[in-house]
Amino acid sequence: MSTNTVRIEKTVMKGCPQGSCCGPGFWKLLYNSLLQLELTSHSKTIAFADDLLILTKGDSIVEAENFMNLELSKISDWAQSNKIRFNENKSKAMLMSRRKRKERKKTEIYVNNKIIEQVNSIKYLGIIFDNKMTFREHVNFIEEKCKKLIFTLAKSAKLMWGLKHEALKTIYMGGILPVWNSLLNKKCYRSKIIRIQRLINIKIAKAYHTVSNGALCHNGTNSD
Numbered sequence: 001m002s003t004n005t006v007r008i009e010k011t012v013m014k015g016c017p018q019g020s021c022c023g024p025g026f027w028k029l030l031y032n033s034l035l036q037l038e039l040t041s042h043s044k045t046i047a048f049a050d051d052l053l054i055l056t057k058g059d060s061i062v063e064a065e066n067f068m069n070l071e072l073s074k075i076s077d078w079a080q081s082n083k084i085r086f087n088e089n090k091s092k093a094m095l096m097s098r099r100k101r102k103e104r105k106k107t108e109i110y111v112n113n114k115i116i117e118q119v120n121s122i123k124y125l126g127i128i129f130d131n132k133m134t135f136r137e138h139v140n141f142i143e144e145k146c147k148k149l150i151f152t153l154a155k156s157a158k159l160m161w162g163l164k165h166e167a168l169k170t171i172y173m174g175g176i177l178p179v180w181n182s183l184l185n186k187k188c189y190r191s192k193i194i195r196i197q198r199l200i201n202i203k204i205a206k207a208y209h210t211v212s213n214g215a216l217c218h219n220g221t222n223s224d
Contacts, residue, residue, distance in 0.1 A: 001029075034078055042067045048125060052086075061095065065107045068093075072111060091116045096131050143192050150199045168204045 001008050027050070034052070035045055042064075043056040054071055058064030079086055093109040093116050109116050121130040121137050128138035153168065202211070 030082060030084075033082075034075065037074055037078060039071050039074065040067055043071045051124070053124060061097070061103055061105070061107065064095075065109065068107075068109050072109065076112065086111055088112045088114045088116055092122050093118045094120070094122050094129070094131055096129075096133060098132060139189055139192060143196060146196045147199070150196070150203070153200075153203060168200065 031047060031050075035047055037045075039045065040056075042058060043054060046053040046055070052075075054068065054075075056064055056067045056071060058067055075086070088111040091111045093107055095105060095107055095118065107118055109118070121128055123129075128135070128141055130137050205211070
C-alpha cells in the first residue's frame with residue numbers, strides 16, 4: 001500500500017474470503033480510484049458494492065452511444081491496470097428516451113470488446129427502471145410482492161386465532177404502505193393500491209369479503 005510519503009509491502013500467504021471484515025475496506029480503497037476517473041461532462045458514475053452504473057446523455061442516440069463507449073474505454077483501462085475484469089455477460093445497456101421520432105433505437109455498447117445486451121428494463125438496488133421511466137414494471141412487481149406477503153400472512157391470521165389486528169396493522173404500515181406512498185398521487189396506480197389495501201384490511205379487521213372497502217379503511221388501517 002502506497003501513500004504520498006509511505007510505502008508498505010507485505011507478502012500475502014492466504015486468500016481473503018468473500019464477506020470478510022476487511023474486505024469492504026480494501027475494496028473501497030481500490031474502487032474509489034474508479035469513481036475519481038475524469039469523465040466527460042455528459043456522464044456520471046454511481047456505485048454500490050461491486051455494481052457500477054454509468055449514466056450518459058446526448059443530443060442524439062448516436063452521440064450518447066459514442067459518449068458511453070468513450071467512458072467505458074476509460075473504465076476498461078482502469079480495470080486492466082488494477083487487474084480487474086468486468087463481466088460483459090452480466091452487464092446491460094438501456095436506452096432511456098421518450099422521443100417519438102423515427103431513429104435508430106439499437107445501440108452498440110462495448111465491454112471487453114464485446115457488445116453487451118440491450119434491455120428495455122433493468123433492476124438496480126431493488127427498483128425496476130424502464131426505458132420510458134414510467135415505472136410500470138416496478139409497480140407490477142411491487143403489487144405481486146405485496147400479494148405474496150399478504151397471502152403468507154393469511155396463513156397465520158385466521159378469524160379466531162393467529163396474528164392479532166395490531167400486529168397485522170404494524171406489518172401493513174411498515175412493510176406495505178411505504179412502498180406505495182410515492183405512487184398514490186397517480187390515478188393509474190390507485191386501483192392497484194386499493195386492491196392491495198383491501199386484501200390486508202380484511203385480515204386486519206377480521207371481516208368478511210363482502211364488507212365494503214370504505215368500511216374496511218375506517219375500521220382497519222385509517223390510511224385512506
